[in-house]
Amino acid sequence: MSTTTIALALLLGFAAGVCAGLFGVGGGILFVPTLVALGLGQVEAQATSLLAILPTAAVGAWNQRRYGNLQARTALIVGLVSVAGVELGARIATSVPEHVLRRVFAVLLFAVAAQLAWRAYRSSRRGSHYPGTR
């Protein structure tokens, strides 16, 4: 592996982490393509991405806890149930064509994005919508 490749991988990893910290996502959206670009197969890239997400999410959650923003009990419930959801998702994935799934989820994401933007717009017009936050 060349120095440039390593530098680029470090940079993309860092960018994924910044996104993770800012928006509460794991960073897999950037980790997976980076790992594929480094030469891993799709399955290995997705599996290895989970290993990369682990320190990223842990450090982000720990830092947010210092600011008093982490609801540990909620995180525990959602996290544990989603492990079961992964099992369910794997079954759905084998029974529905992938291009159909992708389009359905794309539309879902647009709808959620619009809903979030609307809520933010409404709260900024009314002043803070959430008590105790800026």
Place this chain on the structure above:
Amino acid sequence: MRLVAIGLAAGVFAALFGVGGGILVVPLLILVASLPPRIATATSLGAIGITALAGVIVYGVRGEIDPAYGALVGLPGAAGALLGSTLQQRLRTTTITYGFALLLTALGIWLFVT
């Protein structure tokens, strides 16, 4: 009960697309569980950590994880998460929400074109 539904949805999404469930957990915590955006993003990170840990154990046993590459992107990822979550404290709640809506739109477009 709502939290159970959120967790299930996130897990299904993660399994189908190999991306973390966070992209779905954050908006669902805001829209369904009525958490403020900053709390939602923080709590999502905690949930993702648990899900990722389970995944690492399962895939690790199967030998499908490359630890060196995982560290190569994951360690700068942790440094980035420290910076990102610190920066986030300076942002207004509405800015975080608009930013997240943009992120979702970009991902939706990506799902359509690829």
